[in-house]
Amino acid sequence: MKIYWIKTQAPRRVLALVKYLGIDADCIEVDVKRGDLRTPEYAALNPNCKAPTMVDGDVVIWESSAINAYLCIKHGSDMWPAHNPAEQVEVIRWLSWNDNHWARAVGPFYFEHVIKPMFQLGDPNREALAATAPELKKLAAVLDGQLKGRDFVACGRLTIADFQLAAMACDWRRSEMPLEDFPNVVRWLDGLMRIPAWADPWPVTKQEQRATALAG
Secondary structure, three states, X not given: OEEEEOOOHHHHHHHHHHHHHOOOOEEEEOOOOOOHHHOHHXXXXXXOOXXXXXXXXXXXXXXXXXXXXXXXHHHOOOOOOOOOHHHHHHXXXXXXXXXXXXXXXXXXXXXXXXXXXXXXXXXXXXXHHHHHHHHHHHHHHHHHHHOOOOOOOEOOEOOHHHHHHHHHHXXXXXXXXXXXXOHXXXXXXXXXXXXXXXXXXXXXXXXXXXXXXXXX
């Protein structure tokens, strides 16, 4: 099995699950600056020219939620409830809510404070973020209500929905997301960071490999 990844939020969901479930996978770092995502070979695997992409024999899947569902089914994890239709609906609801609402609200903060520095795109535009803050707070109130008295967002246990929802929000302090007034969201995010596979899902990067080789 191969997982193509870059150090951003969508691959994080998949890499965290791979590490959490102890899956033996060849995690291949893609060099965005070199244009690896836009090579004909990569585009043949993922026509969106994005990451992550999973290749497992003849099976090729892109989109992190689909990859994670596949991995859970293959490895018998109820983080995707393959044999419980009612729980599937619950997880899908939060996956959909993330993709259609939550990600659009937290995404600008993540882009300005995480992606921009990573790719040297300039300073954060805090004025623009101030205009988006009310929508983020409105949605954070929904999530905060769901997490009242709960450690996880769905099914009473850790599921792929948690990884989906937390992928950008886990950087909320660094990204200056206005989440301080939502204690259940903060508690949930901090709780996920106590899971080693989520706190540090990243394989050794090529740059780190070179540094280690030079040091040796």
